[in-house]
Amino acid sequence: MGMLVGRGGFYCAGVMFLNEALLELRGVIFADSTGRVDAGAFKKTKLTFETKNQLSDIMFYDRTDIVKKGSIEGLKKMADYFCDDILVTGLGVGDRPIGILMACKDNYTKSDSEALLLYGNICSLSIEFSRTVKQLELTTADLASLRKTAMNSENLVRMGRLSATVAHELKNPLVAIGGFAKRMEQTAVNPQTKNYIKIVQSEVHRLERIVGDILIYSRKIEIDLKDFKLRKLVEEIMEMSAGCLSFGMVKLQLDIDEQLTVHADRDKLKQVIINLVSNSIQEMTEGGDMKIDASQGDRHVTISVSDTGGGIPSDKREKIFEPFYTLKKTGTGLGLPLCKKIMTAHGGDIVVGEADRGAVFSLILPKRG
Numbered sequence: 001m002g003m004l005v006g007r008g009g010f011y012c013a014g015v016m017f018l019n020e021a022l023l024e025l026r027g028v029i030f031a032d033s034t035g036r037v038d039a040g041a042f043k044k045t046k047l048t049f050e051t052k053n054q055l056s057d058i059m060f061y062d063r064t065d066i067v068k069k070g071s072i073e074g075l076k077k078m079a080d081y082f083c084d085d086i087l088v089t090g091l092g093v094g095d096r097p098i099g100i101l102m103a104c105k106d107n108y109t110k111s112d113s114e115a116l117l118l119y120g121n122i123c124s125l126s127i128e129f130s131r132t133v134k135q136l137e138l139t140t141a142d143l144a145s146l147r148k149t150a151m152n153s154e155n156l157v158r159m160g161r162l163s164a165t166v167a168h169e170l171k172n173p174l175v176a177i178g179g180f181a182k183r184m185e186q187t188a189v190n191p192q193t194k195n196y197i198k199i200v201q202s203e204v205h206r207l208e209r210i211v212g213d214i215l216i217y218s219r220k221i222e223i224d225l226k227d228f229k230l231r232k233l234v235e236e237i238m239e240m241s242a243g244c245l246s247f248g249m250v251k252l253q254l255d256i257d258e259q260l261t262v263h264a265d266r267d268k269l270k271q272v273i274i275n276l277v278s279n280s281i282q283e284m285t286e287g288g289d290m291k292i293d294a295s296q297g298d299r300h301v302t303i304s305v306s307d308t309g310g311g312i313p314s315d316k317r318e319k320i321f322e323p324f325y326t327l328k329k330t331g332t333g334l335g336l337p338l339c340k341k342i343m344t345a346h347g348g349d350i351v352v353g354e355a356d357r358g359a360v361f362s363l364i365l366p367k368r369g
């Protein structure tokens with residue numbers, strides 16, 4: 001209850017607000033020690049006068065007929081709060097109750113009652129006005145954020161469709177270029193020509209990977225779950241990446257129990273780990289340490305890939321999972337979104353965490369059953 005220091009001759013005055021749960025209630029009841037019940041409906045902003053001796057209990061009601069003599073026992077003794085007679089008026093706007101305004105004075109006159117009624121009306125209007133302003137502010141903020149989300153998701157859907165179409169159109173010409181390059185490689189004798197063909201082949205390979213990523217990203221992912229040993233899979237990836245690791249002078253530490261079995265789509269999980277490993281290698285052009293470990297909980301296996309590269313600032317941690325977000329000259333920005341999509345399709349997740357140095361990505365994979 002908030003106290004208003006009385007102006008206009010009252011000793012003290014207080015406003016009791018209805019909380020959200022009580023907003024549905026329609027009135028307030030004053031009951032004296034003899035059980036006399038007086039219901040002051042908010043609707044009428046009725047003014048009720050009680051002397052201290054008469055007033056013993058106060059309660060809110062929503063149906064007058066359920067309030068019987070005796071049913072008010074055990075309620076808070078409001079008389080304890082007041083040392084004088086008390087004048088009460090309901091606060092409300094239209095049919096909606098807001099609270100009650102109470103004021104104390106020894107001997108009331110008619111003009112005191114009128115003054116309190118006037119305060120009550122002013123109070124109701126100011127409270128309602130400030131609530132409306134607050135509501136308006138909240139609605140405006142909601143609308144702004146809704147519009148932003150809608151624009152983002154609409155743009156993403158449009159962008160996704162467009163890229164899938166482009167990727168699809170690129171697929172066949174790329175196969176043809178790759179095929180011609182292979183034939184030329186077999187017939188070329190000039191070392192310079194051979195070198196050019198190698199460049200064409202490696203670029204075709206890179207484009208094929210991007211096109212593949214876009215197509216996978218824009219389609220629904222089918223997951224083929226099987227049990228397999230995680231360490232074996234990670235070792236295969238390490239063998240594939242051995243050249244890049246030693247070229248970049250990256251030291252690798254593997255901490256995965258040989259017996260740890262996971263229940264996942266092997267090829268897709270492999271693709272996820274390859275993406276993380278290649279991101280880490282690309283981040284450590286000056287050399288560094290990479291660690292892959294796995295731990296088991298009751299319901300999940302967590303696989304972490306950490307590195308000592310440049311790390312990810314906290315304000316970029318959500319952005320990196322958005323499609324086409326990249327800080328690399330030749331990046332597509334589809335690696336991590338794809339990882340997210342694959343992990344979500346497994347009923348798991350991928351999260352980026354805090355690292356002392358560099359970045360750490362954790363894959364959360366549900367256990368079988």
Ligand SMILES: Nc1ncnc2c1ncn2[C@@H]1O[C@H](COP(=O)(O)OP(=O)(O)OP(=O)(O)O)[C@@H](O)[C@H]1O
Pocket residue numbers: 275279280283307309310311312320325326327328330331332333334335336337358359
């Ligand atoms: N280990 C890491 N350390 C620091 N930054 C990282 C790391 N992994 C990802 N990032 C940041 O997140 C961005 C998005 O990564 P993501 O793998 O989605 O795309 P990309 O690597 O840029 O391109 P690609 O499609 O070829 O994978 C990167 O451009 C990089 O800025």
Ligand SMILES: [Mg+2]
Pocket residue numbers: 275278279331335336
């Ligand atoms: Mg990447």
